[in-house]
Amino acid sequence: MHRLLVAAMVLAGFGLHAQNGNADNGKQLFMKHGCYECHGTMGQGGTGPHLAPRPLAAAALTAYIRKPGGGMPPYSAKVLPDAEAADIRAYLATIPESPAAKSIPLLNQ
Amino acid sequence: MAQPTKPVDRRGFLKGAALAATAPIAIAPQARVATPANVTETTAGTPSGSDPRVTERPGADFMVDVFKSLGFEYVFAMPGSSFAGIHESIINYGGNRAPEFITCCNEESSVAMANGYFKIEGKPAMICAHGTVGLQHATMAIYDSYCDRVPVYVVLGNTLDAAHRGGEVSWLHSVQDAASMVREVTKWDDTPQSLEHFADSAVRAYKIMMTPPMMPVVLTADTEMQENAIPSGEHPRIPKLTLAAPPQGESGAVAEAARLLVAAENPVIVASRAARTPAGMKLMVELAETLQAGVVDQHRRMNFPTRHPLNQTLRAGVAGKPTTGAPVMEADVVLALESSDLYSTVRQAKQRNGALKVISISSLDLNHKSNYQDFMRYTDTDLSMAADAEATLPSLIEAVKRQLTPDRKRALETRGAKLAQASRQAQQKARADAAYGWDASPISTARLSAELWAQIANEDWSLLSDTFWIRDWPLRLWDFDKHYQYIGGSGAEAVGYMAPATVGAALANKKHGRLSISIQTDGDLMVANGVLWTAAHHRIPLLILMHNNRAYHQEVMGIQGLANRHNRGIDRIHIGTKIDDPNIDYAKLAQSMGVRAEGPISDPKDLAAAIKRGIEVVKGGEPYLIDTVTQPR
Numbered sequence: 001m002h003r004l005l006v007a008a009m010v011l012a013g014f015g016l017h018a019q020n021g022n023a024d025n026g027k028q029l030f031m032k033h034g035c036y037e038c039h040g041t042m043g044q045g046g047t048g049p050h051l052a053p054r055p056l057a058a059a060a061l062t063a064y065i066r067k068p069g070g071g072m073p074p075y076s077a078k079v080l081p082d083a084e085a086a087d088i089r090a091y092l093a094t095i096p097e098s099p100a101a102k103s104i105p106l107l108n109q
Numbered sequence: 110m111a112q113p114t115k116p117v118d119r120r121g122f123l124k125g126a127a128l129a130a131t132a133p134i135a136i137a138p139q140a141r142v143a144t145p146a147n148v149t150e151t152t153a154g155t156p157s158g159s160d161p162r163v164t165e166r167p168g169a170d171f172m173v174d175v176f177k178s179l180g181f182e183y184v185f186a187m188p189g190s191s192f193a194g195i196h197e198s199i200i201n202y203g204g205n206r207a208p209e210f211i212t213c214c215n216e217e218s219s220v221a222m223a224n225g226y227f228k229i230e231g232k233p234a235m236i237c238a239h240g241t242v243g244l245q246h247a248t249m250a251i252y253d254s255y256c257d258r259v260p261v262y263v264v265l266g267n268t269l270d271a272a273h274r275g276g277e278v279s280w281l282h283s284v285q286d287a288a289s290m291v292r293e294v295t296k297w298d299d300t301p302q303s304l305e306h307f308a309d310s311a312v313r314a315y316k317i318m319m320t321p322p323m324m325p326v327v328l329t330a331d332t333e334m335q336e337n338a339i340p341s342g343e344h345p346r347i348p349k350l351t352l353a354a355p356p357q358g359e360s361g362a363v364a365e366a367a368r369l370l371v372a373a374e375n376p377v378i379v380a381s382r383a384a385r386t387p388a389g390m391k392l393m394v395e396l397a398e399t400l401q402a403g404v405v406d407q408h409r410r411m412n413f414p415t416r417h418p419l420n421q422t423l424r425a426g427v428a429g430k431p432t433t434g435a436p437v438m439e440a441d442v443v444l445a446l447e448s449s450d451l452y453s454t455v456r457q458a459k460q461r462n463g464a465l466k467v468i469s470i471s472s473l474d475l476n477h478k479s480n481y482q483d484f485m486r487y488t489d490t491d492l493s494m495a496a497d498a499e500a501t502l503p504s505l506i507e508a509v510k511r512q513l514t515p516d517r518k519r520a521l522e523t524r525g526a527k528l529a530q531a532s533r534q535a536q537q538k539a540r541a542d543a544a545y546g547w548d549a550s551p552i553s554t555a556r557l558s559a560e561l562w563a564q565i566a567n568e569d570w571s572l573l574s575d576t577f578w579i580r581d582w583p584l585r586l587w588d589f590d591k592h593y594q595y596i597g598g599s600g601a602e603a604v605g606y607m608a609p610a611t612v613g614a615a616l617a618n619k620k621h622g623r624l625s626i627s628i629q630t631d632g633d634l635m636v637a638n639g640v641l642w643t644a645a646h647h648r649i650p651l652l653i654l655m656h657n658n659r660a661y662h663q664e665v666m667g668i669q670g671l672a673n674r675h676n677r678g679i680d681r682i683h684i685g686t687k688i689d690d691p692n693i694d695y696a697k698l699a700q701s702m703g704v705r706a707e708g709p710i711s712d713p714k715d716l717a718a719a720i721k722r723g724i725e726v727v728k729g730g731e732p733y734l735i736d737t738v739t740q741p742r
Contacts, residue, residue, distance in 0.1 A: 034669050034679045037662065037741050044546025044553060046580065046742035047666060073673035098547050101540040106559040107586070108540070109566055 021058075021083070026091030029084050038072070043092050048072060055092035061085065164338030169198035171304050171339055172330060175311045176208055176235065178347045181262070183226065183616065184208040185219035186237040191266025191282055194335025195237060208235060211616070211647055213609075214639025216243045220250030220325075221606050222613030222640070223261045225573065228410070228596035229617035231386055233260040233318065240267035240287030240329055248291055249603050254325050255294040256483045257409070257600025258382055258447075258472075260318035261325040263291075268332040269300070288327040293480045298327035304334065304345040312348045320353045321385070321472035321497040358470055358494035358501040366444070366468045366492055367508035371517060373442035373466075375524070376402045377421065379454055380412035380498075383446035387592040389499035390414075393446075396506050399513070401525030402444075403436050408576075409449055409597040414590040416536070418529030423539055423585060442466045446498035447473070452486035459489065468492045470501050483601070539585040551738045552713045554656065557628065558582035560716040561654060564724060565626065570594065571618050573611040574627035579656055580742050583628070593623065604661075605636030612644045615651035615732075624727060625651045629734075631688055631695070632661045638698060644732040645703030652727045653699075653734040654720070657709065659689045662741045695736040708736025 030036055030043075039045060043052030048070075055061060062085045065075045075085075101107045172195055176184075188196060199210055213219040216238040223234040238247050244265055254261045267287045268274050274283055288298035297317045301307035307330065314326040339345070358366070370376050378397055384390040393413050397404050403421035406412045413420055425434030437443060437458045443465065445451050451469060459465050467490045474495035478484075494501065513521075543555035558579060566588070575598025576583050589595055596614055599606035608629060615625035634641075634655070644651055668682045692709075699706035705726050707719055716737065723733040 032680075034665070034682065037665055037669060040546050040549065040553065040740050040742075041551065042546040042549045044549060044740075045542065046554075046740060050542070050545045071670070073670035075673055076676050078676055079673060079678040098544045101537075101544040104544060104547065104559075106563050107543055109563060 021086030021088070021090035023087070023090040023094045025084075026087035026089065029080075030088050030091050033075070033080055033084075033088070035088065042095055044098070052092040052095035053097050055089050058086055058089050061089050161337035161340075166339050167194060167198060167336055168304050168307075168339050169194035169330075169335040170202045171345060172307060172311075172335065173198045173203040175308050175347050177203065179262075179311065179315050179350060180232065181208040181235050182230075182232065183211050183223075183234045184237055184264075185211045185213050185222045185226075185234060185613065187213045187216055187219060187243065189237070189239040189243050189266060189282075190279075191239045191241075191243075191268065191332050192237045192264065192330060192335065193266070194332065195264065195266070195330060198335075211643065213643055215637055216247035217250045217605060218609035218637045218640050218643070220247045220254060220261055220263070221609035221637070222616070222643075224250065224254045224257065224259045224600075224606070225596065225610030225612065225614030226617045227259050227261070228610075229571065229573075229593050229614045233262050233315075234613070235262035235264055237264045237266065239282055240265040241282050241284050244287060244290055248294075249601070250606065250609075251291050251325050252294045252481070253599050253601045253603050253606050255296075255481075255600065257597070258322045258324060259600065260323040262315065262318065263295070263325055263327045265327060265329045266332055266335070267300075267329050270331075270333060273333055287329045291325075291327060293478060294325070295327050296322075296324035296476075298329070300329040300331075301334075302331075304339060304343065307334065308345050308347045312350050315350060316352060321355045321500070322476050323385075324476070355497040355500035356472065356475065356495070357504060358496040360504070362492060362494050363501065363504050364508050366470075366494070367505060367512050369442050369466055369468060369492070370400055370402070370444060371509055371512045373402075373440075375440050376400060376442040376444060377436045377440040378402055378404045378444045378446065379407060379437065379448060380404065380410075380446045381407040381449040382409040382597075383498045383502075384410050384412045384592060385497075385499045389502070390592045392499065392502035392506065396502055396509070398525075399506055399509050401521035401528070403528045403531075405434070405436050407449065407454075408581075408584065408595065409447075409600075411589060411592050411595040411597075412446075414588075415584055416588050416590070418532050419525065420532055421528060421535070423535035424531060440465065442468065445469045445471070447471050450485045451488040451490075455488065466491045468494075470494045470496055470498045470505075472497045536585075543582065543586060546740065548713060549740060550711045550713065551658070551740050552711065552716065553740050554579035554742060555582045555586070556713045557654065557656070557716065557737060557739060558586055560713065561626065561628070561720055562587050564717070564720045565624060568624045568724075569622065570624045570626060571614070572626050572628075573614040573618075573651075574607055574629055575599065576628070578630050578662075578742070579628055579739075593618070593621075604633050607633040608637050609640045609643075611653075612640045612649055612651060612732075615644070616647070616649050619650060624724065626654070627651060628654045628656050631655060631657045631659065631693065634695070635688070635693070639702075641699050641704045641732070641734070642702035648730050649732055650727045650730050651732045652720075652723045653704075653732065654723075655695050655708065655734065655736045656739050657693075657695060657736055658739050658741045659692060660687045660741065662686075665741070695734060699732075699734040704732045704734050706734035706736065708734075709738050710735065711738040 038048035039051050044050050219236040226234045265287045268283045299310040301310045318326040397419045404413045405425045406422045421436040469490045546553040571593050611627040618625045665686045669679050672679045696706035696708040719735050726733040
């Protein structure tokens, strides 16, 4: 059972990499390009909105990065190529769901 | 600033020379510097027959009498020779009580401490500084208080008479017009020429600073007037202080404002520095409930309970500072009370709804200065009262009540129920947002705030730091319902305010037995970390949780934005913006100054126990610092 689960996860990860980018590289890029400065190291949000879990679709995310709204500065393809944007999205897609607020006693006082 | 030992000064030299010419015993030049023994001898020929500096009743004693008459509890100061006379009289003649001397490590901290003290206690404190180098340090904090409408009583030392200055240092520390440096950012100043004049100006300065809009004032105390004897035959009197009643809105304008508010379908009250006192907060609640109107608190003060059903701040956007969130966008009438930036508050709403009516009640319309631009952009209003908002609220509430009919009251109750529902939903959303990154390391600012709230909710607590830097999580998650539970931030948005202001505010809380807390930004602490020593030295209980994101994060984002807009990438934005390599160990920094401390803590699971330990120490009457490594915001 355990082996099956691991195998499924590897395949899922491979599929993610092949189709949507490299999550490990994306994590490094997320830090290198300063995304975490406004969105938090886990994409939880900060000055900017939360990005994870369940990030925007790849095309929508890349389009937004190129022409953002609000206070976010634009990232051109020269600064952040499409492939790197895809890696970042892959990283965001790996971030697990946070516990629901209702299940956190500290948030119910 | 401390003044090094003087070389032989002019006054001492001349007197020594006189002694050498008349005394039968030769005295080495080095011995000619005035001492109590030779001063008496060398000045025996003065008209009064004695050296005015040798006296048991110096002018500074009278100045202290004046300060006592004004009821100052504390004087915040770093020692300086130009006000040494006042210093000596405070600690000896005055018994170091009311005012008590609080030792500061920088004049900027002195002023910021006085600022924080006032915002808790509602009473002003005084600070002392050199008229030159001390005031230069203090200037930013004076500007902060000017923008924050906080009265600070600034007493400067200066030797005006050039013939009576000492050596090089005394000249360097003297100035023609000391207050000129801050005249643009203070409300009034004077340089009295006699003790009678001093008393007159001291009382006048107090009255002026305490009349809204409240702002700092400056009194320059001549060094010789401080140190020399009260001239014989002079019996200076201290005038009676009678504070001016704060200005209220004109009755016709108040009635018109009430008419607009009662008739409005969706009025919103926007408050920035509206509640100057606890009574002001109660009046805010009464007005909102009478109108069943939503309130957006811009939190320059604690204006409105965070969990009141009519509080719509969370719907206005994070920070609640000048913003055009949903409550303002939906409004047909905006009542702005002591707004700090009315233009930004209503700009988008006016673009969307040309019929939007804007009513302003602001004491700032009574203040007119040109140079510094804190008056903000001119705003189109429909009704404007040059008046103190808190003082105007009682008559406005009465005017509203007079105009309410039973039918109208029923309609307002329906509106109130809708607002209460919207408020509940906004609070639920805030809690849901706080869950994101709950277990993140570095620690999320939401988790930090929630962990702290869990430990203090049942205490008599007072949060003294600006929450803007942590996305306002405490204001979004905690139940604030007392005026002293939040004091807003720095008036001029200047770094270096928070640490000393929180210590000054904690000093004010001390006698009330409140649990003082701050969530302290790292960049700010590094401007004025000497205040940690002040807190330890004076046993000021304060729990400090570091928001240690190891950067001047606001500037990180600024440089990042520019680099991206210039299409250069952000590889180098850490230069000049990050506070790492090496990381600062704030626990050790605090410990080196006598503050018990622990950390750094990066795992949120370690927070609860640390906060519990900290609260125990603070309840014992001491400060405590926990270095927590946090997310950027």
